[in-house]
Amino acid sequence: MSRYDYLIVGAGLYGSMCAYKAKLAGKRCLVLDKRHHTGGNLYCEEAEGINVHKYGAHIFHTNNKAVWDFVNSIVEFNRYTNSPIANYKGELYNLPFNMNTFNRMWGVKTPAEAEAKIAEQRTEAMEQLAGREPRNLQEQALTLVGKDIFEKLIKGYTEKQWGRSCEELPAFIIKRLPVRMVFDNNYFNDKYQGIPIGGYNKLIAGLLEGVEVKTGVDFFADREYWDSLAEKIVFTGKIDEYYEYRFGKLEYRTVRFEQEILDCPNYQGNAVVNYTDRDVPYTRVIEHKHFEMFGNDVYHCPKTVISREYSTEWTDGMEPYYPINDAQNTILYNRYKELAEQESRVIFGGRLAEYKYYDMAPIVERVLNLKL
Numbered sequence: 001m002s003r004y005d006y007l008i009v010g011a012g013l014y015g016s017m018c019a020y021k022a023k024l025a026g027k028r029c030l031v032l033d034k035r036h037h038t039g040g041n042l043y044c045e046e047a048e049g050i051n052v053h054k055y056g057a058h059i060f061h062t063n064n065k066a067v068w069d070f071v072n073s074i075v076e077f078n079r080y081t082n083s084p085i086a087n088y089k090g091e092l093y094n095l096p097f098n099m100n101t102f103n104r105m106w107g108v109k110t111p112a113e114a115e116a117k118i119a120e121q122r123t124e125a126m127e128q129l130a131g132r133e134p135r136n137l138q139e140q141a142l143t144l145v146g147k148d149i150f151e152k153l154i155k156g157y158t159e160k161q162w163g164r165s166c167e168e169l170p171a172f173i174i175k176r177l178p179v180r181m182v183f184d185n186n187y188f189n190d191k192y193q194g195i196p197i198g199g200y201n202k203l204i205a206g207l208l209e210g211v212e213v214k215t216g217v218d219f220f221a222d223r224e225y226w227d228s229l230a231e232k233i234v235f236t237g238k239i240d241e242y243y244e245y246r247f248g249k250l251e252y253r254t255v256r257f258e259q260e261i262l263d264c265p266n267y268q269g270n271a272v273v274n275y276t277d278r279d280v281p282y283t284r285v286i287e288h289k290h291f292e293m294f295g296n297d298v299y300h301c302p303k304t305v306i307s308r309e310y311s312t313e314w315t316d317g318m319e320p321y322y323p324i325n326d327a328q329n330t331i332l333y334n335r336y337k338e339l340a341e342q343e344s345r346v347i348f349g350g351r352l353a354e355y356k357y358y359d360m361a362p363i364v365e366r367v368l369n370l371k372l
Contacts, residue, residue: 002231004028006372009219009226009237012040013360014350015366018205018234024342025372029211041321042235042360044199048261048303050289051199054320056255056309057272057286058200061190064363071364073207076192078196080291083185084272084284088152089164094185095274096178105148111181118179121146122211137174138166144177156278161311162253162324170326190361195291216264236350238320239336247335252320258282258308260356265299267306282308321354 006022008015011033019029037043038341041055056068060066060081064102071077086093102114125142134140137158141150154174162169186193196203219226220241227233235242240250271290275282284305289298297305314320323329340348349366351358 002229004030004230006030006093006234007032007230008224008234008236009041010234010350011035011038011204011208011215011325011351012236012350013042013204013338013363014206014353014367015234015236017364018347018349018370018372020207021367021370022372023211025122027372031208031211031213032217032219032226033191033213033215036216039156039201039204039216041319042200042204044201047201047259047305049301050305051201051292052201052289052305052307053258053286054257056257056307056321058360059188059193059195060190060288060360061193061367063190063192064365065192065362066363067361067368071196071203071370075196075198075202075281078197078292079193080195080271080296081193081238082187082272083270084155084187084274085268085270086153086274087277088156088276091152093153095153096187098180098185099183099193100185101149103154105152114181118146119338120150121148123298125233134171136167136171137169139168140171141174144174146180153276154307155276156280157274157276157283159278159350160281163311163313169243197292198290233344235346235348238352239333239340239348239355240290242346242348242353243336248332250332250336251324252314253322253324254312254314254318255305255321256310256312258310260306260308262304262306263302264304265302267304282310284309320352322357323351325356349365 005027006018006029008019008031011031013029016038019031042058043052043054045054046052060071060077060328075265082088084095087096092306093104100116102108102117106117108117112175122143127147127252128144129139134143141154158166158169187228219237240247268285271282271287274284286306288307289301290309293301340346348354350363
């Protein structure tokens with residue numbers, strides 16, 4: 001008999017949720033992760049009394065009350081509201097695009113004035129297309145919001161993020177852009193939003209409580225042994241690696257972080273500031289204390305921690321972050337997906353195993369509805 005009902009490869013949110021659900025069902029689980037910590041990209045590291053989002057900012061948001069109630073049953077969440085700022089050559093704009101953005105951009109004061117300005121620029125872009133569909137991201141964005149917003153707030157940031165010109169990127173990446181004719185800087189429309197009080201490590205620890213976990217272990221280093229231990233496998237790693245890259249390697253973007261501790265209590269006044277000028281090498285600066293300290297509370301901690309994020313092309317040995325869901329990679333992934341669908345013993349889940357970008361709440365919802 002196998003020692004475990006489930007071997008769960010990966011201790012990120014998907015794997016930890018599966019472990020929690022299997023444990024409630026009385027199943028025996030072993031969780032492996034090649035990193036030396038649990039939590040995957042949600043992992044937080046304490047510095048100067050601040051929970052640092054080691055692998056980039058993560059904000060939980062959902063309209064699903066059952067999902068919100070579930071995560072709050074593991075750890076209480078705070079009231080953090082994501083309201084990023086865009087910095088273009090020293091000019092500051094609110095995101096998402098709203099009346100504050102349009103007032104700063106054009107000096108307009110009413111929704112009617114803003115709508116007229118955007119309509120004027122959209123019409124100009126549509127006339128240049130002469131009736132045909134947008135062929136790339138640049139043409140698509142221009143038809144949605146016009147040249148001013150595109151040039152200042154989209155073009156440079158997007159090209160840094162993807163490492164390609166907007167004219168080379170497919171139009172579908174930016175099919176929709178949020179445009180709000182209200183003075184509201186809340187980035188998400190979801191009813192529930194926040195950060196776990198004390199950091200995401202508390203959420204993961206709660207999910208994995210009572211579950212056997214081994215970190216610093218690479219499943220592929222002794223695949224046959226680990227594979228023999230369990231009746232079934234939950235696999236959250238790269239799907240192409242699971243199948244030994246038999247059809248070729250999927251492509252990703254990755255992120256490099258440059259962390260710095262500063263001798264000041266408040267560096268930028270906001271958790272997230274995007275740098276949309278192409279000449280600034282990083283995409284954004286995260287000031288971590290603003291995720292959990294609000295108002296003048298930030299001054300209770302005399303230092304602050306920032307992270308500059310640099311988006312780069314992924315190569316072997318780097319952490320894969322964002323799938324490149326272009327036509328070529330989609331075709332390749334679908335070949336691996338066909339193999340995965342024939343597996344009766346393996347559940348593939350999460351952003352790497354499914355080669356898709358996932359917010360956290362849909363992962364929680366999916367696993368809550370998963371039959372284990």
